[in-house]
Amino acid sequence: MMNNADASGGAAVVVRGLHVRRGRNEVLDGLSLAVPRGRIVGLLGPSGSGKTTLMRAIVGVQVIRSGEIEVLGLPAGSTALRTRVAYVTQQPSVYDDLTVRQNLRYFRRVLGAPASDVERVIGRTELGPVAERLVGTLSGGQRGRVSLAAALLGSPELLVLDEPTVGLDPVLRVELWALFRALADDGVTLLVSSHVMDEAKRCDRLLLMRDGELLADDTVDGVLEVTGTDDVEAAFLRLIERGEPDLRSPAEAADAGGHGRHAASPAPAERAPEESR
Numbered sequence: 102m103m104n105n106a107d108a109s110g111g112a113a114v115v116v117r118g119l120h121v122r123r124g125r126n127e128v129l130d131g132l133s134l135a136v137p138r139g140r141i142v143g144l145l146g147p148s149g150s151g152k153t154t155l156m157r158a159i160v161g162v163q164v165i166r167s168g169e170i171e172v173l174g175l176p177a178g179s180t181a182l183r184t185r186v187a188y189v190t191q192q193p194s195v196y197d198d199l200t201v202r203q204n205l206r207y208f209r210r211v212l213g214a215p216a217s218d219v220e221r222v223i224g225r226t227e228l229g230p231v232a233e234r235l236v237g238t239l240s241g242g243q244r245g246r247v248s249l250a251a252a253l254l255g256s257p258e259l260l261v262l263d264e265p266t267v268g269l270d271p272v273l274r275v276e277l278w279a280l281f282r283a284l285a286d287d288g289v290t291l292l293v294s295s296h297v298m299d300e301a302k303r304c305d306r307l308l309l310m311r312d313g314e315l316l317a318d319d320t321v322d323g324v325l326e327v328t329g330t331d332d333v334e335a336a337f338l339r340l341i342e343r344g345e346p347d348l349r350s351p352a353e354a355a356d357a358g359g360h361g362r363h364a365a366s367p368a369p370a371e372r373a374p375e376e377s378r
């Protein structure tokens with residue numbers, strides 16, 4: 102039976118058979134998945150399910166035990182991906198003692214992005230009114246936005262965002278999701294983690310994780326249909342009860358007319374990547 106990682110032509114990210122151990126914990130236990138280009142893919146799961154570890158592996162900063170990760174057609178962590186992939190961690194990674202604009206000018210130079218990018222990303226993230234403020238004087242939400250602005254320098258093709266909406270009020274969350282959608286409309290691929298299940302409905306596809314395993318890799322509607330539920334939280338619980346994952350590729354969901362139940366176990370990779378890490 103085909104797994105989404107095998108129906109991955111043109112995917113931004115393809116992961117096959119990924120095992121990661123951190124300390125004594127087997128944190129990721131044989132994950133296979135694909136992230137389609139130009140889409141918002143939500144990575145959801147409870148705290149400790151392995152979302153950050155998966156993101157770290159995709160951006161190439163996590164030591165892996167085994168498996169293959171291809172990002173934009175290259176092995177994860179390749180030097181050539183440095184400017185094509187941006188990662189925003191849960192902790193804002195900007196300098197408190199510089200202004201917003203000074204931070205962005207600095208990161209722009211480090212990345213070798215065009216000088217005009219600074220004003221472009223300030224506009225895109227609506228940071229104009231606070232551009233001359235020291236980052237240390239901003240609210241948590243505004244600081245997160247500065248990290249995001251820095252990630253947008255150089256126009257990366259893949260954005261990996263670890264819980265970007267955590268701690269934000271509902272209005273700011275809606276604004277941020279509108280920005281994510283605008284970026285996806287421009288062709289950017291976004292992998293966005295959250296443990297807030299109601300953010301799932303804003304995503305084109307969902308990866309539901311629990312204890313280092315994938316419970317679902319499907320569209321929101323697909324997950325709801327397959328589980329016979331009307332919200333993602335209930336679907337998540339149903340998949341746990343059933344003990345069977347929902348790992349349908351877009352093609353399989355279409356073949357099933359949007360109704361067929363498909364229980365798949367990760368299939369062996371059909372083609373090997375050019376290099377493995």
Ligand SMILES: Nc1ncnc2c1ncn2[C@@H]1O[C@H](COP(=O)(O)OP(=O)(O)OP(=O)(O)O)[C@@H](O)[C@H]1O
Pocket residue numbers: 123124125126128146147148149150151152153154155296
């Ligand atoms: N440096 C580390 N050494 C050992 N174990 C770790 C380390 N970092 C994380 N872990 C363990 O790996 C597992 C997955 O952690 P991870 O941070 O990937 O989960 P998460 O889903 O992103 O959680 P959260 O939503 O709380 O950020 C957890 O059991 C965690 O305790």
